[in-house]
Amino acid sequence: MAFSKLTLTCVFFYFFHFVQCDQSKPADNHHREHITNENFVIHRDSGDRFLVNFYGEGCARCEEYMADFNRVEETLRDAEIKMFDCNSKMVMQGLSVKRVPSLLYFRYGIPTFFDGVPVAEDIIEWVVDSHEVLTTELHDDTFEHHTQASSGATTGDWMVVFCIKAHADCTILLASLEHVALKLLNKVNAAWIDINHNPELKERFHLKKSTEILYFRHGNKYDYHLPDTEFSNLLAFASGAYQHSRADPVEPPKTPFDKVTEQIAEEIKPIENNQELPRDEPVEREEKEENLEVKVEQDGPQTPFFLIAGVCVSVVLALLFFLFFGRSSGGRQMKKGV
Template identity: 35%
Template sequence: MTRVHIKTAGHMIDTAVVSVNKLGKMAGSSSSKCSFALTLVCLFFQFFVSCAGQGDDVITAQEINADTFERKMEAGNFLLVNFIGPGCKNCKDFTPIFNQVNTELLRAKSDVTAAVINNLDIVQHYDLQKLPSLVFFRKTVPILYEGHHEVEEILAWLSNTRELQGRYLNDNDFEHLTQASTGATTGDWLVQFCDPERPQCIALQTMWETVAYRLKDRLNVATVDTSVNKALVKRFKISVDKTPSVILFHKGNQYPYGLFHFGIASLAHFAEQSYKHVQGSPVLPPPAPLMKDEKMYKIHYKMINGPAERLETWLSTGHKTNKANKVPRERTRVDDLTEDIAKKLKAVQPESKGIFFLIFGGLLVFVLVLCKVFMTSPNRQSGTGGGPKKGV
């Protein structure tokens, strides 16, 4: 029962009481009992009205500080935050609406807690462009509200955005899920490569989930953590110091997002339209999964004939538990020629060992003789014709 209905009913009862009193005066003393009974009924109804009226009171949302906000984030709660600022007229206008949202959540015993934060440092941390800003944190992952300031629309938005819109990809499942190099059946993917510890990436996180909500059912939106997925960083030549980097994967080609401003509207428009004005390049296929570090691993026949999930798990991580062998290199004609020469030298070497030492000894004697000759030649020339003849 609404407040208007309660007031209307109360007015009707008051009118009835006045009418009964008039009739009581006309009826004489017999009407005293009727008037007394009617008075008791009115008192009971007023008590009911007061109790029902208390249920319609609007409950003000609690304002929390930075420490409380951090604790709630660590606890992984569902938190709906109204970010406001000092002297903000629009924030004051939105306050009654947000309090009504808080009242509806409490009345429905929802697990979503509504709170108010008046802290410009946190506003800057999440790169919120205007105040008030309504942000829904789903276990630390935020999404920005873009709709009208209406209670019913906000409550419907909360119901539709409880689940995360964006996905998280890693080295092992990126190609399997996106099929980026083949452009096959999974559709287009808008992927941000980002280090979650960088302030620029934290600022983009709120808008990124909002972009995913905008593109829901039309395009896949995902995130790659560059701090742990080194293979993807190397494959797509991501400059870690310049993250976040956004790439659209469309039909086997990749299109980099070239703007410095990461706005919700610009990212969504790029994913659907403006990528056509960007020079794309073919997506190179990933390296063969069983040829990492030039090693090969034996696959048991039961693994091949067993469930597909078991083989997929083994290909991603399980093969590391097996003993690895070096991958044999393909044999060439040069390898055959080199091997033939080595065999012939090996066959000849034992028989020619004595001849080799004989030749080496002869050369050594010959060198010593030459040295002796050259060392004694100047002495003979100086003894025979070097000085003047006697008697001249």
């Protein structure tokens, strides 16, 4: 049974107000499972809630941080939140984790990162606040309904990330977006779209790159123009820096009628431009010529037969005609002589 935000808050206050911790006890993380390059995707796609503590060998600050992370684990033991450690350089590089210690919190595959003071009290408060996913995944058939981007956006401003979910850079970008959503809660809506599975939106907004960010406000869209996608830049852009980008009117979504007329226009375009229609491939032409030769060969012997038969029938009919009318004429002459 999943714990609610209220339950986590109660656990937090109970632990720090009524449980005495031995601060002199050395940090021990040997009992925790490690995230590796081999098992990361399995855990990410499991749908579980879990925290990952990124640390480096020989990092003194990481050792101090480990003690606080142990206290967090003790506090959240009954909250159905798993705890992992990670010192894999490949995983950190894939997630763009550039410094240690660092902490990521995954919920249903969507991460968010901790940017506060690495002490147990602040970490637990952050876990409570980030318990639910704040960003929204949109699709071809839900985008306009949620954002109302082309009609004036009565649902508010939207910051939307277009990326390929299977890519590692998309995962860390979504973590930053999730943190923006937390910082600007009730001010800016945050959403993301997997462009590999939403071709209509990709075509509608003329997306060329694997990762693009758009800000929608009052029927206009603003392209992300800052040099990188660090959390601080994303937050600054959503907080007002979008105004330094050009405001382009949002194109309304295509109706079924629009799609049909476009398809017809594409089909008749070669005729209007007097373009030569596509010719058959050489192989196809050869096959057609061979089939024609076979047909001629099959039809050849049959033509004389039908011709001769027709002549014979005509001759027979002519003879019958003359015999019949000749006999009739002779009879009439004999009667006149009598």
